[in-house]
Amino acid sequence: MPLLDIRNLSIDINTSQGKLRIVDKASLAINEGSIHAFIGESGSGKSLIAKVILGIHEDNWIVTADRMYLGTTDLTLLSKSERRKIMGNEISMIFQHPKSYLDPTKKIYYQVKEALTNTSIIERLMHTKKYNKKSATRQRIKELFHRVGIQNDVTIMSSYPHELSEGICQKIMIAMAIGNNPRILIADEPTTAMDAETQAQIFRLLYKLNQLHKMTILLMSNNFASIRDISDHITLIYSGQTVESGTYKQITKNPLHPYTQAMIKTIVAFDEGVEHKSLLYTLPGNLPSSSEIPIGCRLGPRCPIAQKKCVEDPEQVNYKGHLIRCHFIKLEQSKYANTPKYK
Numbered sequence: 119m120p121l122l123d124i125r126n127l128s129i130d131i132n133t134s135q136g137k138l139r140i141v142d143k144a145s146l147a148i149n150e151g152s153i154h155a156f157i158g159e160s161g162s163g164k165s166l167i168a169k170v171i172l173g174i175h176e177d178n179w180i181v182t183a184d185r186m187y188l189g190t191t192d193l194t195l196l197s198k199s200e201r202r203k204i205m206g207n208e209i210s211m212i213f214q215h216p217k218s219y220l221d222p223t224k225k226i227y228y229q230v231k232e233a234l235t236n237t238s239i240i241e242r243l244m245h246t247k248k249y250n251k252k253s254a255t256r257q258r259i260k261e262l263f264h265r266v267g268i269q270n271d272v273t274i275m276s277s278y279p280h281e282l283s284e285g286i287c288q289k290i291m292i293a294m295a296i297g298n299n300p301r302i303l304i305a306d307e308p309t310t311a312m313d314a315e316t317q318a319q320i321f322r323l324l325y326k327l328n329q330l331h332k333m334t335i336l337l338m339s340n341n342f343a344s345i346r347d348i349s350d351h352i353t354l355i356y357s358g359q360t361v362e363s364g365t366y367k368q369i370t371k372n373p374l375h376p377y378t379q380a381m382i383k384t385i386v387a388f389d390e391g392v393e394h395k396s397l398l399y400t401l402p403g404n405l406p407s408s409s410e411i412p413i414g415c416r417l418g419p420r421c422p423i424a425q426k427k428c429v430e431d432p433e434q435v436n437y438k439g440h441l442i443r444c445h446f447i448k449l450e451q452s453k454y455a456n457t458p459k460y461k
């Protein structure tokens with residue numbers, strides 16, 4: 119049974135242009151102990167889904183789902199405040215631009231201390247090591263900092279956010295997020311605007327937390343290439359519709375949906391070293407804006423194999439855990455038989 123199981127989640131938002139279905143029957147199943155990559159271009163609905171999982175969405179969003187379970191808890195049955203309470207300890211989140219989430223007027227020590235709402239770990243330290251509360255808190259923060267690769271803990275604890283780099287601030291956010299021993303960590307584009315070396319460090323850190331501490335991670339990104347190799351499972355989302363989902367091997371070795379195939383084609387060209395100034399493969403057109411969403415399969419206007427039927431919404435099919443949402447992929451006949459070919 120997945121740790122987080124979301125089926126056919128839709129989010130309608132009332133805007134000045136009327137009610138818009140931004141997320142349309144998205145499904146996401148995250149296994150305990152895995153790193154699940156959730157990939158889609160900017161504006162495809164990843165952050166909206168994260169907010170709904172955490173229960174921090176706005177009041178004018180209409181959220182419906184066939185299933186939304188965290189372990190054995192049905193999240194759809196909880197009130198917003200009950201949701202927030204559970205989420206604080208069971209699901210944590212880190213965001214892009216970590217500095218904007220830290221209070222510029224407070225030293226790091228006080229901010230991390232406030233985030234440690236699950237006091238049982240600190241109480242245990244007080245009991246076993248005979249620390250007073252302040253020493254136990256400092257010890258716990260030190261442990262968390264070491265876990266995320268911050269060595270100079272004393273200096274960092276007494277610093278203000280503006281004195282630190284984005285990379286260090288993200289490590290602090292990760293320390294805060296894992297401090298209450300959550301069951302799942304959602305990382306929403308955690309390395310946006312960071313240089314390549316810092317990005318690699320943050321991804322290595324998330325991978326280490328998963329491998330050494332069995333932390334379940336939902337890693338959201340618009341960059342397939344940067345996160346595919348640390349993921350066990352991958353789900354792709356296009357304009358609010360999840361289009362394909364499967365294991366790392368299923369998605370990278372046997373991508374079936376035209377959107378995934380286009381993503382992979384771009385990466386392969388890049389990995390193989392393209393000629394100077396040659397064009398990379400890309401689908402024509404752009405992600406539709408939320409007020410101009412196509413009916414049926416939203417990839418339609420950009421899809422190289424689209425047909426008339428695509429104005430109808432395709433059902434999701436499941437072939438041994440490999441999920442595809444396209445009218446023209448007949449998985450039940452053969453794994454490869456009807457894989458669409460590009461024109």
Ligand SMILES: Nc1ncnc2c1ncn2[C@@H]1O[C@H](COP(=O)(O)OP(=O)(O)O)[C@@H](O)[C@H]1O
Nearest residue numbers: 131140158159160161162163164165166167408
């Ligand atoms: N509060 C909101 N009200 C209306 N539309 C929104 C709101 N937040 C985001 N959107 C729209 O929803 C779409 C998905 O946004 P988002 O989830 O932030 O995408 P992603 O995280 O994949 O980049 C975008 O078109 C965005 O403009």
Ligand code: SF4
Nearest residue numbers: 415418421428444445
């Ligand atoms: S349903 Fe149609 S438009 Fe959508 S991916 Fe399949 S072929 Fe393309």
Ligand SMILES: [Mg+2]
Nearest residue numbers: 164165306307
């Ligand atoms: Mg986002």
